[in-house]
Each structure stands twice: as structure tokens, then as C-alpha cells.
Amino acid sequence: xxxxxxxxxxxxxxxxxxxxxxxxxxxxxxxxxxxxxxxxxxxxxxxxxxxxxxxxxxxxxxxxxxxxxxxxxxxxxxxxxxxxxxxxxxxxxxxxxxxxxxxxxxxxxxxxxxxxxxxxxxxxxxxxxxxxxxxxxxxxxxxx
Numbered sequence: 001x002x003x004x005x006x007x008x009x010x011x012x013x014x015x016x017x018x019x020x021x022x023x024x025x026x027x028x029x030x031x032x033x034x035x036x037x038x039x040x041x042x043x044x045x046x047x048x049x050x051x052x053x054x055x056x057x058x059x060x061x062x063x064x065x066x067x068x069x070x071x072x073x074x075x076x077x078x079x080x081x082x083x084x085x086x087x088x089x090x091x092x093x094x095x096x097x098x099x100x101x102x103x104x105x106x107x108x109x110x111x112x113x114x115x116x117x118x119x120x121x122x123x124x125x126x127x128x129x130x131x132x133x134x135x136x137x138x139x140x141x142x143x144x
């Protein structure tokens with residue numbers, strides 16, 4: 001199935017997913033639309049993140065309505081919602097009007113119950129052990 005992935009937090013050029021998807025094109029496409037790590041105390045940075053999330057959401061809403069993919073993956077959408085980069089009511093309204101043939105996958109922590117009810121599949125990954133916690137940097141082929 002044609003799959004489109006929209007990353008709401010990750011910035012362009014900084015994840016292993018982006019490199020992997022290039023090998024799967026044109027069947028799979030990905031847009032890293034975020035600004036990177038979020039710092040709630042940095043109001044200017046949060047405003048940039050909010051603008052990036054709104055732009056990413058406009059693209060997601062278009063896919064929900066019009067097509068272009070059979071599967072839509074909304075990576076870290078719950079994170080964008082929990083940081084109030086997007087309005088939950090607006091997201092739910094778009095989900096309620098989505099194409100019936102579209103499979104929607106949502107990934108990220110703290111997904112609101114209402115969002116879980118609207119999506120087809122919701123995942124939250126929990127790290128039990130991570131190289132970052134041990135002071136290791138991102139590795140080519142794994143993280144980059």
C-alpha cells in the first residue's frame with residue numbers, strides 16, 4: 001500500500017527513518033515537518049514548533065480528505081497535541097471526516113483517548129534501555 005508518513009516533531013535530515021524511507025520510495029514517502037526537540041521554556045522555539053506543526057497538520061488534513069496514500073502515519077502527533085502545538089478539537093474534526101478507505105496510524109506518547117478512538121492503530125514505544133542514557137551519541141545506520 002502507498003504509505004505517507006508525517007513526523008510532527010523530528011526536523012528534516014536528522015533521523016534513521018528518513019534515510020530508510022528513501023530506499024522505499026516511491027511506495028513510501030516521509031515528511032519530517034518538525035523543528036526537533038521541544039523546550040517549553042523557549043517561547044521563540046515553541047512558536048517555531050507551533051508553526052511547523054500547523055503546516056504539518058495542514059498536509060495531514062489534506063491526506064485525510066483527498067487521498068494520495070492508502071496508509072497515513074502521523075508520527076508523534078500526540079506529542080504535538082500535549083505541547084499544545086495543535087488543537088485537539090480541530091484534529092478530531094478532521095479525523096471524523098476522513099476517507100473511509102484510509103488506514104491511519106498514530107505514534108507517540110500520551111495519545112488522548114478521543115484520538116485513540118478515531119485512529120486505526122496507536123502505538124507508544126517505551127525505552128527500557130537506550131544508548132543515549134549511557135552517553136552514546138546517535139549512530140549512523142541506527143539513528144541517522
